[in-house]
Amino acid sequence: MNNLTIKQSLDKLSKKEISSVELTKSCLEQIKKHNPEINAFITVDEAGALEQAESADKLASQGEAWEAKPLLGIPVAVKDIFLTKGLKTTAASKVLEDYIPQYDATVVKKLKDAGAVIVGKTNLDAWAHGSSGENSDFGKTLNPWNKEYVPGGSSSGSAASLAANMCLASTGTDTGGSIRLPASFTNVVGLKPTYGRVSRYGIVAMASSLDSIGHFTKTVEDSALFLNVTAGRDPLDATTPDVEIPDYTKDIKKGVKGLRLGIAKEYFGEGLDKEIKEKALQAVKKLEKLGAIIQEISLPATGHAIACYYIIQPSEVSSNLARYDGIRYGNDRSAFGDEAKRRIMLGTYTLSAGYYDAYYKKAMKVRTLIKQDFERAFDPSMDGVDAIITPVSPTLPWKLGEKINDPLKMYLSDIFTVTANLAGIPGLSVPAGFVNNLPVGIQILGPQFSEKLLFQIGHAHEQETMFYKQTPNL
Amino acid sequence: MSIDVSHVAKLANLKLSEEEENKFEKQLEEVLGYVEKLKEIDTSGTEETSQVTGLQNVTREDIAQGCEITQEEAISASKSTHNGLFKVKGILPNE
Numbered sequence: 044m045n046n047l048t049i050k051q052s053l054d055k056l057s058k059k060e061i062s063s064v065e066l067t068k069s070c071l072e073q074i075k076k077h078n079p080e081i082n083a084f085i086t087v088d089e090a091g092a093l094e095q096a097e098s099a100d101k102l103a104s105q106g107e108a109w110e111a112k113p114l115l116g117i118p119v120a121v122k123d124i125f126l127t128k129g130l131k132t133t134a135a136s137k138v139l140e141d142y143i144p145q146y147d148a149t150v151v152k153k154l155k156d157a158g159a160v161i162v163g164k165t166n167l168d169a170w171a172h173g174s175s176g177e178n179s180d181f182g183k184t185l186n187p188w189n190k191e192y193v194p195g196g197s198s199s200g201s202a203a204s205l206a207a208n209m210c211l212a213s214t215g216t217d218t219g220g221s222i223r224l225p226a227s228f229t230n231v232v233g234l235k236p237t238y239g240r241v242s243r244y245g246i247v248a249m250a251s252s253l254d255s256i257g258h259f260t261k262t263v264e265d266s267a268l269f270l271n272v273t274a275g276r277d278p279l280d281a282t283t284p285d286v287e288i289p290d291y292t293k294d295i296k297k298g299v300k301g302l303r304l305g306i307a308k309e310y311f312g313e314g315l316d317k318e319i320k321e322k323a324l325q326a327v328k329k330l331e332k333l334g335a336i337i338q339e340i341s342l343p344a345t346g347h348a349i350a351c352y353y354i355i356q357p358s359e360v361s362s363n364l365a366r367y368d369g370i371r372y373g374n375d376r377s378a379f380g381d382e383a384k385r386r387i388m389l390g391t392y393t394l395s396a397g398y399y400d401a402y403y404k405k406a407m408k409v410r411t412l413i414k415q416d417f418e419r420a421f422d423p424s425m426d427g428v429d430a431i432i433t434p435v436s437p438t439l440p441w442k443l444g445e446k447i448n449d450p451l452k453m454y455l456s457d458i459f460t461v462t463a464n465l466a467g468i469p470g471l472s473v474p475a476g477f478v479n480n481l482p483v484g485i486q487i488l489g490p491q492f493s494e495k496l497l498f499q500i501g502h503a504h505e506q507e508t509m510f511y512k513q514t515p516n517l
Numbered sequence: 518m519s520i521d522v523s524h525v526a527k528l529a530n531l532k533l534s535e536e537e538e539n540k541f542e543k544q545l546e547e548v549l550g551y552v553e554k555l556k557e558i559d560t561s562g563t564e565e566t567s568q569v570t571g572l573q574n575v576t577r578e579d580i581a582q583g584c585e586i587t588q589e590e591a592i593s594a595s596k597s598t599h600n601g602l603f604k605v606k607g608i609l610p611n612e
Contacts (some may be wrong), residue, residue, distance in 0.1 A: 145590040239570045252568050264523055281575040282568070350552040361529060368530070372594035376531055384531055389545060391529040392520055405555050407565035412558070414566055451547050467569030468607075 044069040045208045046514065049117055049243040049265040052211060055263045056108055056116050063116030066211075067096040070118040074162070074209045074398065077517050078350055082184050083204035085123045086131050089162040092118065095160040102158065114156030114272055120213040120383045121194050122201045123164035124171055126245040127151050130161075132139060134247045135179040136169040138367050148245025149277050150256055151269030157272045164211055165200030171216055172382045173197045174224055179446050180380055185443070186228060187515040188482055192440045197227030198259070205259045207517060208349035212269055213259045218249045219352055220435070220460025222257045223472035227435035227484025230474045230510060231259050232501065237491045238256040239284050240466035242277035251282075253352075253464040254443075261511050263473060263501040264294040267291035270494060289495050299503045302496075305420055309345035316438050318478045323434045326475045326485045329507050330432070330500070338428050340420050344412040345462060351413065352461040353454055354378050354393050355405035361390030385450060405414035414466040421490045430500055431488040433459055440481050463488055471497040474510035520545050 044066055047055070055061045071089055078084050099116035102108045108115050121127060124134045126144035128151075133139045147155070154161065168178035174198025174343045176184040184199040187207040194203040198215035202225035205213050214340040215222040217235035226233025241256035248254060258273065260266040272292045276283045305328060311320060331337050357417055364387055369375030379387070393402035421427045437458055446453045463470040475485040485504075487497045503509060523541045526533045533541065588601055597604045 117545045127561075142594055145586045145593060239572075278577060284570055284572055303605050333572065338546065344558070347555060347558050349562070350555045353548065354552050354555070366529075370595065370597070370605055371592075374596075379531070383535070384537075385541060385544060385548075386520065387529050387531060388525045389548060392525050395525070395528060402552070402555075403559065404565060406552075407567060408560035409555055409558055410566040411563050412560065414569065450544050451551055454548070454551075 045073050047211065047363045048261045049114070049211050049268055050119060050262070053109065056103060061082050061102070062075055062150050063096040063099040064093065065115045065162060066116065067118045068069050070162055070210050073207065077207055078209065079421055080185065080190065080350055081187055081207055082182050083165055083200040083207065083209060084163045085133055085135060085166050085181050085200070086119070086163055088130055088161065091130065092160050092162045093452065099158050099160060108158070110384065112156070112158030112269065112455050116152065116160060117158070117212065118160045118162045118210050119154060120162055120201060120204045120210040120280045121151060121197050122167055122213065122215050124167060124216055124247045125151055126212055127164065130164065132164065133181070135167045135181055136380065136383065137374060139373045140180070142372050145443045146245060149242040149279060151245065152271050153272055162353065165204050167199055167215060168197035168382070169380050170247070171197040171218060173222055174453055175199070175444065175446065176225070178352040179256060180378065183443060185261065186440060188229065189516060191479060192481060193228065193443055195223040195228035195440065197378070198225050201259050202226055202231060202233070205229070205231050205261065206515060207330055208514065211261070212265060215257050215259055216246060216249070216386070217255045217355060217464065220255045220457045222259065223460050223470055223484070223486055224434050224456065226472040228482055229259060229300055229423050229442040230482035230513065232474070233257065233472040234266050234270065234494070235463060236270065236274065237463070237469045237496055239282045240278040240286070240469070240492065240494065241273045242275070242283050244277055244279040250356040251363060252359060253356060255464065260430050260455065262504050263471070263498050264292060264295055266471070267295055267498045273502040282432055286492050291495055291498055294495065295498050295502045297499050298333060299500055301331055301336065301430040302430065302500065303336045303338055304330060304500070305340040307340050307342045307431060307433060308346065309342050310433040314437050314458065315434060319436065319439065319483055320432050322476045322478065322483045323432070323485050326504060330504060333503055340428060340431070342416040342420060342462070344409065344416050347409050348413055348462045348465060349455060349458050351406045351409040352457065352465060354402050357386040357390035358394045358403050359390065361387045382450070413462055417466045417468055429454050430493070430496060433486055433488065435459060435484045435486045439478055439483065457485070465492060469494050471498060471501050473501045473504060474507070474508070476510060520549060
C-alpha cells in the first residue's frame, strides 16, 4: 500500500478501499523495517501520525472531504528544517538537537489544513549545507538504490524516504540544488518552485535570496497536486508575490507538441559524465519524438555560476546563522559542525571590510548576468524557447566517503543546479533512467512561475518512459 | 589568496582550536582560490541583483495584530531564563 502514488491513494481512500490508518501503518511499518539502515528519518512521530490518520478517516466518512482537504489521509514526511509545532526540529545539527518549535512553518500548516498525515522529520545535511547527505550530525543517509552510495543532499532523507516507500511525498528546500540533486539520485520527482512561489516562513533560513521551498513525489502529477496546496502569497513572508495559483494539474496531459525546448551547450560540455550526457540526450530525443522542437541555445555566464553561488550563499548563511548563540534556543556555537563553520567563515570573510567589493558585490553583478542569460533564452521576441532541458548532476551518484574530505569537489556537484536559484526560476527534476543501476535525472527549467508548463513536459516524458514504476530492492 | 582565519573566526563568534584553524585555513583558501575566477568576467555596466522578485516595500497596516505565541512559549526553548525573561551573561562591569 505504501507503494501507491498520491493520486492512486486518493482514489482508493475516496472509494473506501483503503483507510488512512491502513495507509499510514503501512508507511510506519516500512520505516520500522528499513530506517535503522537507511537513516532517512531523524524523528518518527508514530503516535501523532496515527492520530492524524484516524481523524482523516473520520472526516472522510462524512463524505466530500477531499474538496476542502486535497491531501486528506496522505502520509508525508517533512525535512527537519521545517518547524513543526511541538515536534522536535533540529536542522540535523547538534545546535538544535533538543529544540521543540513553538509554531508551525506556513507550509506545515498548509499541509495539515489539507489533511496530510505527517509521519516524521527527515534527515538532511546540517543546515542544508551539503550535496550528499553526509553532513548530518545525526548520521549519514544511505541511497536505497545502492546502500554504498550517497542519496544526494541536502534533502537526503526526504528523497531516500520517498524512494524507499516510507511515505507518499516529502518536503524539501532547494538553495543550490538540494531538491533536484537528491531527486535525480533516487529516481523520484523533485520540484524547486520559482523563488517566492512557496512561503519560507517557519523554515530555518540558509540563504534568504536563494532558498526555494519544494517537494518530492513519485510522479509528476503528484507533484502538481502537492504544489496546489503549498503555493501562495503569505503575509508572513514578504518575498511571496501575489501571483495567481493555477490548478497545476489542469492541462498536465497536454503533451509537448510544438513546444520549443532549449539545449544549452554550456550544460553539455566538459565535465559532464558521458553516460549522463547519453541519458539526457535520450530524454531530449524522446521529447522530440513526442513533437517538441529542439533548439540549441547558449547561456554564456554558466561557467561562473558556482563561483558566484559560493560567494553569495555563504555570505547570506553567515548572517542567517548569527542567531544561533544558545540564548533563546539551542546550544551555543561550539556545537556547529565543520561544514557550517566553513561556510560561516567564508561568508564572514567575503562580507568583511576590504573584501566586500571584490567578492560579494562582484558576485551580485555576475548574478545579474546569469539572470539575464535565462531572460534572453526565454524571450519570445528573441527567438526564445519555452523551457530548457539539462542534466542535473555532472556525475553519477558517488560512493559514501568519496568527496567528504574535499569541500571544493563537493561544491562542484552543484554546477548545473545553482543557476536556477541565482535566477529565481523553477526547476523540475524527473527520472531519466539508470546507469549501473544508479538513478539518473534530467531537469526542466522554465521562466518564473512556469511550473504548470514544467509539469506538462515532465508528465509527457514520464508517461513515455515509466521509470517511476521501478522501486529499489531494500 | 590568504585568509586570516583567527580574525575571521573572531568576527564570526566561532571558537576554533589551533588544529582547526590550520585545517580550515587550507580548505578556505582552496575555495577562495576557485571563486577568484569571477575576476575574469566583465561586469562593467552591470547592475547588482540582490533579489529576484522585483518586489518593493511590502507592508501592511500599522495595526497591532496580537501575538501567535505566549511569553511562556517564547522562552520555552531556552536553557537560561529568569522571571519570564532570557538570562544572559553580564556585559557591563560591576561597580
